[in-house]
Amino acid sequence: MTKQFFIISLLFSFSFASVNAQLLSEKTNFTRQDTLRGSITPERAWWDLTYYHLDITVNPDKKYISGKNTIQYKVLENNSVMQIDLQLPLKITKAIQNNKELEIKHDGNAHFINLVDVQNPNDINSVDVYYEGHPKEAVKAPWDGGISWAKDKNGNHFIASSCQGLGASVWWPCKDHMYDEVDSMLISVNVPDHLTNVSNGRLRSVEQTGDTKTYTWIVKNPINNYGVNINIGDYVNFSEVYDGEGGNLDMNYYVLRDNLEKAKEHFKDAPKMMKAFEHWFGQYPFYADSFKLVEVPYLGMEHQSSVTYGNQYKKGYLGNDWSGTGWGLKFDYIIIHEAGHEWFANNITYKDAADMWIHEGFTCYSESLFLDYYYGKKAASEYVIGIRRNIENDRPIIGFYNVNKEGSSDMYFKGANILHTLRQLIEDDEKWRQILRGLNRTFYHQTVTTKQIEDYISKETGIDLTEYFNQYLRTIKIPTLEYKIENKELKYRWTNIIDKFDMPVQVTINGKEEWLFPKADWKTKTLDTKNATFEIDPNFYINSKKL
Ligand SMILES: [Zn+2]
Numbered sequence: 001m002t003k004q005f006f007i008i009s010l011l012f013s014f015s016f017a018s019v020n021a022q023l024l025s026e027k028t029n030f031t032r033q034d035t036l037r038g039s040i041t042p043e044r045a046w047w048d049l050t051y052y053h054l055d056i057t058v059n060p061d062k063k064y065i066s067g068k069n070t071i072q073y074k075v076l077e078n079n080s081v082m083q084i085d086l087q088l089p090l091k092i093t094k095a096i097q098n099n100k101e102l103e104i105k106h107d108g109n110a111h112f113i114n115l116v117d118v119q120n121p122n123d124i125n126s127v128d129v130y131y132e133g134h135p136k137e138a139v140k141a142p143w144d145g146g147i148s149w150a151k152d153k154n155g156n157h158f159i160a161s162s163c164q165g166l167g168a169s170v171w172w173p174c175k176d177h178m179y180d181e182v183d184s185m186l187i188s189v190n191v192p193d194h195l196t197n198v199s200n201g202r203l204r205s206v207e208q209t210g211d212t213k214t215y216t217w218i219v220k221n222p223i224n225n226y227g228v229n230i231n232i233g234d235y236v237n238f239s240e241v242y243d244g245e246g247g248n249l250d251m252n253y254y255v256l257r258d259n260l261e262k263a264k265e266h267f268k269d270a271p272k273m274m275k276a277f278e279h280w281f282g283q284y285p286f287y288a289d290s291f292k293l294v295e296v297p298y299l300g301m302e303h304q305s306s307v308t309y310g311n312q313y314k315k316g317y318l319g320n321d322w323s324g325t326g327w328g329l330k331f332d333y334i335i336i337h338e339a340g341h342e343w344f345a346n347n348i349t350y351k352d353a354a355d356m357w358i359h360e361g362f363t364c365y366s367e368s369l370f371l372d373y374y375y376g377k378k379a380a381s382e383y384v385i386g387i388r389r390n391i392e393n394d395r396p397i398i399g400f401y402n403v404n405k406e407g408s409s410d411m412y413f414k415g416a417n418i419l420h421t422l423r424q425l426i427e428d429d430e431k432w433r434q435i436l437r438g439l440n441r442t443f444y445h446q447t448v449t450t451k452q453i454e455d456y457i458s459k460e461t462g463i464d465l466t467e468y469f470n471q472y473l474r475t476i477k478i479p480t481l482e483y484k485i486e487n488k489e490l491k492y493r494w495t496n497i498i499d500k501f502d503m504p505v506q507v508t509i510n511g512k513e514e515w516l517f518p519k520a521d522w523k524t525k526t527l528d529t530k531n532a533t534f535e536i537d538p539n540f541y542i543n544s545k546k547l
Contacts, residue, residue: 030405033109034403037167038177038353038404040177043079044180045076046075046078047073047076048180049072049182050184051183051186052185052186053069053185054067054228055067055188056188056230057190057191058159058230058232060192063147065133065171065172070126070127071084071128073126074122074123075119078118078119079119081112081113081114081115082113083175084113084173084174085109085110085174086111086173087166087167087169087170090132090170090171092130092131093130093131095128095129095130096130097115097117097125097126097127097128100116102115111173113129136171145163145166146162146163146166146170147159148161148297150297153256154257154258156234158232158256161231164226164301165353165404165406167404171230175225178349178351178352178447179351180447181445184221185219186217187216187217188217190209190212191214192212193212193213195213195232196213196232197232198230198232198235199215199228199229199231199306200289200304201219201289201306202217202289204218219305220288221285223304223346224346227302227303227304227346228304229303231295231296231308233256235254235255235256235294236254236255238252242271244287245282245283249274249290249291251270251290252291253270254294255295263295267335269332270335272331272374273335273336273370276369276370276374279433280372281344281366281439281440282437285342285343285346286304286347290305291305291342292305293308293335295309299311300334301338302359302363304342304346305342311333311334311335313332314332315330315331316329317333322390323382323383323384324386325382325383325386327375327383328367333367337366337367340366343366343440344358344359348443348446348448349446350448350450351448351449352401352449354406355398355399355449355450356399356406356411358448358453360415361397361415367416368384368420371383377429381420381538381539384416384420385417385539387413387417388414392409393408393410394476395476396475397410397414398473408476410476418473420541421541422457424537425461425468425503426461426463435461439453450469450473467500467501467502468501468503470498471497479497479503481493481505481516481518481545483544483546484547485531487530488529489526490509490527492522492525493519493520493521495520495545496543502519505540506537506540507535508534508537509527509533510527510528510532510533
């Protein structure tokens with residue numbers, strides 16, 4: 001999920017429209033704050049995150065958070081200034097290392113802590129960062145992000161965090177850049193004792209203090225910042241054990257008390273998802289942390305090992321089908337899409353938001369692979385071709401580097417079609433599946449650049465896809481196959497392409513499938529008959545023009 005997802009919702013008259021326009025206005029004037037947030041500053045580069053213990057109290061009545069984050073890190077090179085991010089109006093109240101309170105220089109949402117003790121390379125050190133305040137409220141979560149302070153039908157507090165894009169520092173102090181994932185994490189959340197907090201990983205302990213309870217969750221795998229979450233409500237729980245590629249996986253479901261029976265039926269899509277995606281992408285990447293679906297008061301988000309769910313127990317996307325083919329109503333969009341992110345977003349994570357298509361392109365494509373697994377290749381093709389109607393080609397898919405700025409929301413539907421077109425070029429579905437699995441193995445629990453992904457696919461397919469990716473990811477040009485048939489001659493060429501783009505394309509001439517190898521210059525093919533029929537394989541995401 002991203003905050004921009006709903007722009008395409010020409011079909012659906014959601015009330016997001018105004019928020020939408022605002023969020024989507026293309027920002028190209030970047031500020032110092034954008035650079036501090038989006039780049040690997042010298043005050044970030046010298047230390048490598050190893051462990052967090054986020055230990056907070058959430059006061060629902062006051063909409064207030066207070067507590068501390070213990071930030072443990074390995075020193076890579078000597079330095080004495082550490083950048084920690086926390087967004088206003090939250091305030092860092094103090095920072096302590098080895099019992100010494102440290103001086104902090106505040107620069108908007110970035111905070112520079114002056115360390116007193118010498119930082120020797122390879123040392124593992126930690127600093128306690130205390131903070132408190134009223135965090136930004138999410139108005140239209142998950143798109144604008146922050147904390148959603150809602151109530152359930154019975155009047156109980158129903159609270160959740162969401163912060164993709166905006167960043168985790170909207171609700172807790174951290175190193176808020178994607179390149180450096182913490183290796184493991186403890187999340188302790190103190191709440192009124194009639195409520196439950198569900199975070200990532202596994203529940204380690206519940207401690208009662210007065211009329212509050214502290215829920216402590218342990219995450220054993222590397223986790224990205226925006227994946228960390230709190231969900232607080234009157235939850236009930238059910239679970240099952242899934243026999244998967246990595247052995248027994250506990251799948252846990254946390255839903256509001258009144259929705260238990262509905263969820264038991266509806267969440268059958270979750271093990272179905274697991275089966276299809278382990279087939280296509282390989283072993284679920286977080287067996288050590290379990291898999292959870294957690295009901296929230298907003299649509300949903302790919303929080304690692306605790307995927308959040310708010311699709312109103314409907315099929316499709318709130319009951320709608322992005323593809324218009326009917327196939328999109330065969331599954332709960334949020335269960336399939338957000339859980340698909342466990343492989344592409346949580347396992348393979350972008351280093352820079354400019355490369356967000358690695359998360360959204362592959363995950364949008366995963367929806368079609370889910371259909372492929374249960375309904376066959378034709379259904380999958382129809383779905384992915386159907387979703388093209390949502391592509392805008394307004395700006396490139398790749399965004400702006402070092403300023404935390406993603407590219408066009410075309411990263412979803414166009415991203416999926418880029419991958420679907422690649423599958424046609426490879427012409428070997430098993431090989432394609434092994435590439436998808438190979439990506440998840442090769443970049444297991446890593447942060448990557450799009451270049452690494454592009455190079456890997458080029459290498460494994462044996463096709464130099466440099467210009468293919470440049471065309472589709474870095475321009476808004478859609479290759480156009482121009483052709484004319486005169487007597488027994490077919491003439492064809494590519495237009496609207498970048499230099500050196502020469503993708504082959506599959507066509508059917510007089511009922512016979514064959515490959516054409518168009519270039520920018522006209523090519524001629526002699527046909528067997530006059531007035532030959534000519535069709536372009538619709539699985540290729542291109543335009544065509546008959547002259
Ligand atoms: Zn997504």
